[in-house]
Amino acid sequence: MTSQIQKIKDTFRPETGFKAFFISILTFALAYGLYKGIIDNYLAEVAGMSEFDKGVSEFFREIPGLLLIFVLAMLYELSAERIYQVGALFMLAGMTMQALIPSTKVLVIMAIFVYSLGEHIQLGMRNTLTLQYAKEGKSGVALGQQNAVYQIGTLAGYFVVIALFSILGNRQTLFKPVFMMSAAIIFLGFMSSLRIKGNSKPDPSKRRFFFHKKYTKYYMLELFYGARKQIFFTFGPYVLVLFYGATAMNISVLFAISSICSYFASPLVGRIIDRFGYKIVMISDTLILVIVCFFYGFAHHIFPMHIAFIVCCANYMLDSVISLASMASNVYVQDLADNADEVRATISTGVSVNHFITILVALFGGWIWKVLGIETLFIISAILGLCNSAYAATIKTRQDNGQ
Numbered sequence: 001m002t003s004q005i006q007k008i009k010d011t012f013r014p015e016t017g018f019k020a021f022f023i024s025i026l027t028f029a030l031a032y033g034l035y036k037g038i039i040d041n042y043l044a045e046v047a048g049m050s051e052f053d054k055g056v057s058e059f060f061r062e063i064p065g066l067l068l069i070f071v072l073a074m075l076y077e078l079s080a081e082r083i084y085q086v087g088a089l090f091m092l093a094g095m096t097m098q099a100l101i102p103s104t105k106v107l108v109i110m111a112i113f114v115y116s117l118g119e120h121i122q123l124g125m126r127n128t129l130t131l132q133y134a135k136e137g138k139s140g141v142a143l144g145q146q147n148a149v150y151q152i153g154t155l156a157g158y159f160v161v162i163a164l165f166s167i168l169g170n171r172q173t174l175f176k177p178v179f180m181m182s183a184a185i186i187f188l189g190f191m192s193s194l195r196i197k198g199n200s201k202p203d204p205s206k207r208r209f210f211f212h213k214k215y216t217k218y219y220m221l222e223l224f225y226g227a228r229k230q231i232f233f234t235f236g237p238y239v240l241v242l243f244y245g246a247t248a249m250n251i252s253v254l255f256a257i258s259s260i261c262s263y264f265a266s267p268l269v270g271r272i273i274d275r276f277g278y279k280i281v282m283i284s285d286t287l288i289l290v291i292v293c294f295f296y297g298f299a300h301h302i303f304p305m306h307i308a309f310i311v312c313c314a315n316y317m318l319d320s321v322i323s324l325a326s327m328a329s330n331v332y333v334q335d336l337a338d339n340a341d342e343v344r345a346t347i348s349t350g351v352s353v354n355h356f357i358t359i360l361v362a363l364f365g366g367w368i369w370k371v372l373g374i375e376t377l378f379i380i381s382a383i384l385g386l387c388n389s390a391y392a393a394t395i396k397t398r399q400d401n402g403q
Helices: 002-011 018-045 051-074 080-100 105-133 139-168 172-193 213-242 248-276 278-302 305-336 340-372 374-392
Strands: none
Touching: 002 139, 018 051, 018 080, 018 105, 018 139, 018 172, 018 213, 018 248, 051 105, 051 213, 051 340, 080 105, 080 172, 105 139, 139 172, 139 248, 213 248, 213 278, 213 305, 213 340, 213 374, 248 278, 248 305, 278 305, 278 374, 305 340, 340 374
């Protein structure tokens, strides 16, 4: 641990207050791990949300991602540090609401929206501040260290949930105290963020859309990827809770193992992209997805329920790993771009394109599950994966052009 701290010190400029920045990242991640570890069970067991209600809640959770570019434009006169702190205040408000309000569907969804707004505001500023505070020539290392710290904090949150529910049992009375604990930790993170000394302006490319004809295929791939990702992100855990009866401890264990697998698999996926090229990775990862979707939708027809539950958990972890292949699309953008500013602007626009489709999938996915069953829902996910592979096959790389 000491060596890792020293590496972070060697990466960032000391006058920026990066220590306070990283402490805030760690606390916000810990709070998120607590929240994420119980929210699906809370929605199902306490708020009484059906599969369709879950889709509605996810619709409102994703709207801030779609609106982010406009929110940042309104806050543009503020420094990146101030916007980062504003995001923390929204997160604190949303989590406090979740801890204190009655567990009615409308109020719960409102709290989810407020927290998500803060989370999305912080997401862009976290990367902006990391790049601003890094020493020259160490931007990539800085982003990697920031992500590693966030992963560690999130894992710690999952482990706290696992410990609480394993010691005290699967009690619904634990949900509200965990939300309050998460809110208290967010408050500590906000106080730490006030000690950041830098005065960085946010990246101008993040306040506007950037459309160019040469990125048309990238935007389409983001639509396909956003749709298929949302089905698993929204309904994957909820299938385990609603259909298989998974407890909050079960879900937290699953998230923790998935995070650990993704943490170690991420460098490997990066090397595969460099070795075989982004086109091969974009085609092959969604072909694997077809297998994942088949077992997620039909495992209960093939195996006894307790075995089907294990199979679905294994496939959820596999999906979290193959989702890392989305890095390939960023490399594709870099291959097309004329400069670094164009890369950032295009990827920022891609995020908004991605969120546009995810809010639609979240809303209609719940209806499809309720009316047509989980089998149909994951068949659609598999079809979207095949469309993604077919479309990725039409990409022309530099090697294809003989460059």
